[in-house]
Amino acid sequence: MHASPHFTPKGWALFALLALVWGMPYLFIAEAVETFSPAAVVGIRTLGAAILLLPFALKQRALRPALRRWPWVLAFGAVEMAGPFVLLAHAEQTLASGLTGLFVATVPLFATAIAVARGDRGALKPTRAIGLALGFGGVAIVALGSGALDGHISVVAIGEVLLVAVCYAIAPFIVARHLPDVPSLGVITLSLGAVGLVYTPIGFATTTEPPTARSLTGIILLTVLCTAVAFIAFFALIAEVGPVKAPLMTYLHPVVAIALGMLVRGEPLTAGLMIGFPVVLVGCLLAAGVFTRGQKPSATAPAVEIPASAVR
Structure with a gap:
């Protein structure tokens, strides 16, 4: 099936669905850790999802190619799921879900920094460099304006979530280098099951x-x-609009996370969040090359380059 170069009505519907659904995990994690331990949240989520995805993976014969590369599948699972999921669950015992979603959205900033370290000079273009500076500056504004200095929010929890963003930025490079020809569904199902x-x-x-x-x-x-x-919806979206456009809905995730945190959990809309969020968003868009003519945009969290890394 060839992906349409433009968004179809079905594509827009899937795009809207995923923009909402993948902005929700931070709320659900915050609710779950009220009584479940972080390890329990990770275990139930990953093993349960693996069981639900298994019939689809078997139908598409996606598991055997993934099993042939099991060391790298496990490495991907460790960096994309095992570490980040437990860090998120632990951080959200003290950190607001909306703030968590915003800090995770810094993935393209770290991905660009990693690309520079790997010798990608395209990541040093002026607009992208400005985006890096804006993005990290926005993170500082959010953290300071939300009470990091006076102890209202945990600096350790912020550090945990930013480490999650680093892991999410690294994982696609594992897929790109070591699992480029392995079906995404096989990689995800096998790694979810192992972590679970x-x-x-x-x-x-x-x-x-x-x-x-x-x-x-x-x-x-x-x-x-x-x-x-x-x-399942994400794979359908990729088939409908292509792998470049599909992950762009992730730019909306912080908006959903912040709104749900306020509406459901009564989380405050701080001055730091109001000022810093637009700065982070613009920085991420610039750093990912969205406004660079002739260049395909990199995807933010959940995916930077490879759709397989979209788990959140």
């Missing part, structure tokens, strides 16, 4: 209180809606 098998027993051992209805609902929606269903 590791974290699920740890999760049951570290969760010490009965889950509330809100926590249970959050973890179910995180597993089914934001992981399994989202991936």
